[in-house]
Amino acid sequence: MNYKTGRALGQVLFLLSIFLLCIAVFFSLPEILVPILVIAGILAALAGLIVYFLFWRCPFCHKNLPTKSMYDVDFCPCCGKRLP
Secondary structure, eight states: OOHHHHHHHHHHHHHHHHHHHHHHHHSOOOTTHHHHHHHHHHHHHHHHHHHHHHHOBOTTTOOBOOSTTSSSOOBOTTTOOBOO
16 A cells, blocks of 8 residues: 555544544434444544554655645655655
8 A cells, every 4th residue: 555545544534433423422322322433433543543654654765754744745854755
């Protein structure tokens, strides 16, 4: 998986976690579903973090890319090469 796919998958997982947690908080659901949705939301957020840490890397030097500006990254700050 390249860094662009990892970024997209991580974002989908974070959005899924927000969606699940909002459903658990804002809708009146049976008491058994709320903990299940909260746990699923937390697990989705953790999976998103793991994807970011594993795949948000420079394809040349394999060091982590900055997370502050994920969409403005054109060059690796470590090796200086242009990202494909």
